[in-house]
Amino acid sequence: MSETITAPGDAPARVPGKPGGRRRPPRGRKVLPYLLLLPALIAELAIHVIPMLVGAWMSLLHLTQFFIRNWTAAPYGGLTNYRVAMDLNGPVGKDLLHSFFVTVAVTVLVVSGAWLFGLAGSVLLDRPFRGRGALRTLFLVPYALPVFTAVITWRFMFQRDNGMVNTVLSDELHIQHGHPFWLLGGNSFAALVIINIWRLWPFAFLTLTAGLQSIPGDLHEAAAIDGAGFLRRLRSVTLPLLRPVNRVLLLVLFLWTFNDFNTAYILFDLPPTSADVISIHIYNASFITWNFGLGSAMSVLLLAFLLVVTLGYLGTGRLRRRYA
Amino acid sequence: MHDSTALRWVRGVVLTLLTIFTVLPLYVMVVSSVKPLQDVQGAFTWVPSHVTFQPFVDMWHTVPLGRYFMNSLIVSVSATVCSVLIAIITGYAVSRYKFRGRGTFMTVVLSTQMFPGILFLLPLFLIFVNIDRYTGIVLYGSRLGLTITYLTFALPFSIWLIAGYFDTIPRELDEAARVDGAGPIRTLIRVLLPVAAPGIVAVAIYAFMTAWGEVLFASVLTDESTRTLAVGLRGYANQSNVYWNQVMAASLVISLPVVIGFLGLQRFLVHGLTAGAVKT
Incomplete structure (x- = not known):
């Protein structure tokens, strides 16, 4: 055998002297990977990329209810929709800005709460003890539950007269007086934050548990022998080693919370102003007035904000490096 | 290496609090589903005045839950496959x-x-x-349209995870x-699939899970005949007189298969997550 072994993916080298030796790999092997990508590519183009481009185009149109079935006939409006959305003196712009700030506040509280709970749970369950497996499983249940059944249960718990929260807080623990509304007015903000933390902290717990398992146990042993207490080990050993996990985890939590539509949609008939998060604000602005042009402009602004934050957070090209 | 008493104490307290926080809604869901109607309309009680399984029977009649169930099942299974x-x-x-363009x-x-x-x-x-208007292919308000939409939602993470799995199999x-x-x-089929x-x-x-729990697109892309559970269940809670015991019974029935499936196979999910993460 005079054939040499070449790098995988290359065609086997030809025996020298053979006439018309093919130097290039056979055609099929170059086309095949692209053929394999085709279904995923078509699906992503059809549902994500093309609608996104259409959305960007729609944001430039005066696309009101008269043109839904015939949107190509909608008059071109240039940047009018953006001007309306960002005009802080007009009612639309003012409401959008308010909704943005509500979303930022919800996101900050939920991400830090979920992360802290997840860290506490995973660190405290890192050492084996009786019942650890059961607790780990239990903590994952909120994450496994379909969003809408979880939130509807919370909706029942936050009912004013027959809900559990008021019964416990007012009648059993006497922490508050009377039966306040939780799903109307200022309290609805707190309700939204609590429910979101409940739904998301198990994901932080799951991710951090997986991250902790990759930290070798002897590092802790060594630190303990050197006299480092629990908090010292947490600060000097655990947290630095969890850094790569935390980096991705915090970003995912941020994006999920910021874009979350489900919780507010199921929790309220119509969200009170104190819990008017951005996704549902755009949804209602679009479908109540049927002004899709304006709704699209708001969506594009939202995407622009998320892109800036994400790229700023990641630095550039981290995903690319992974698969290049 | 021994934990100090203080640490054991802190661990006990924190884990208890986390457990209570996690369990409360689950408890409310389960216990309310076996309560008679007057129990869930009055002040909240920790135990039912008497246990009844009537809500599990009645829930199918108050709203067309059976139809929602079938719609959700058809759409979710097709999208998953x-x-x-x-x-x-x-x-x-x-x-x-x-190949070029992979990154x-x-x-x-x-x-x-x-x-x-x-x-x-x-x-x-x-x-x-x-599309409906120009080609006659009905995507809006149909299960087909929803299926196509949902299958793309799970795709990115699925590709990432499966590629990560394949990478661990020696060439x-x-x-x-x-x-x-x-x-x-x-x-x-013969080499990679069995290992992965x-x-x-x-x-x-x-x-x-992604398709079963999706709310936003289901609320817009379905009509009355193709409505999924995610939207249908909200319809229950929006009525003027809410049968909360039936809502909780329905929630329990809807959640149980997914929760059991997830918990039974969480090992694989966690392993998959780490298999993908090791590469980063």
Whole structure:
């Protein structure tokens, strides 16, 4: 055998002297990977990329209810929709800005709460003890539950007269007086934050548990022998080693919370102003007035904000490096 | 290495609080589903005045829950099957071939995950309505339209996870199969799939959970006859007189299969997550 072994993916080298030796790999092997990508590519183009481009185009149109079935006939409006959305003196712009700030506040509280709970749970369950497996499983249940059944249960718990929260807080623990509304007015903000933390902290717990398992146990042993207490080990050993996990985890939590539509949609008939998060604000602005042009402009602004934050957070090209 | 008393104490308190926080809604769901109607209309009680399974019978009649159930099941199963198949083929290409544009492809696919759903919703709604108008293919208000939409939601994570799994399988196995005369497709089916089976199961559960729990697109892209559970259940709670015991019974029935499936196979999911993460 005079054939040499070449790098995988290359065609086997030809025996020298053979006439018309093919130097290039056979055609099929170059086309095949692209053929394999085709279904995923078509699906992503059809549902994500093309609608996104259409959305960007729609944001430039005066696309009101008269043109839904015939949107190509909608008059071109240039940047009018953006001007309306960002005009802080007009009612639309003012409401959008308010909704943005509500979303930022919800996101900050939920991400830090979920992360802290997840860290506490995973660190405290890192050492084996009786019942650890059961607790780990239990903590994952909120994450496994379909969003809408979880939130509807919370909706029942936050009912004013027959809900559990008021019964416990007012009648059993006497922490508050009377039966306040939780799903109307200022309290609805707190309700939204609590429910979101409940739904998301198990994901932080799951991710951090997986991250902790990759930290070798002897590092802790060594630190303990050197006299480092629990908090010292947490600060000097655990947290630095969890850094790569935390980096991705915090970003995912941020994006999920910021874009979350489900919780507010199921929790309220119509969200009170104190819990008017951005996704549902755009949804209602679009479908109540049927002004899709304006709704699209708001969506594009939202995407622009998320892109800036994400790229700023990641630095550039981290995903690319992974698969290049 | 011994834990100090203080640490054991802190651990006890914190874990107890986390457990209570986690369990409360689950307890409310279960206990309310076996309460008679007057119990859930009056002040909350920790135990039912008497246990009844009537809510589990009545819930099918108050709203067309059976139809919602079938719609959800059909859409979620079809979306899961399609997205798993596509993810396998794509994961194979990404893991086993070096080709131009591979990095760009993965970047684009993964970054669609971060886009707010609301951004696609309006254009997709318009596109569906207009496809119906010009070609007669009914996507708006149909299970087909929802299935196509859902299969793309699970795709990015599924491709990433399956490609990660395939990467852990040594290429020598492929080579051996090739020497035996197997083509790429046979190699995929005979060599890679059996080894990656846990990853594929994990992806299937993930895809099913995604479709089963989706609310935003279901609220717009379905009509009364194709309504899924996610939207239908909200209809219960919006009525003027809410039968909370039936709502909780329905929630329990809807949640149970997903929760059991997830918990039973969480090992695979966690393993899949770490298999993917090791590469970063």
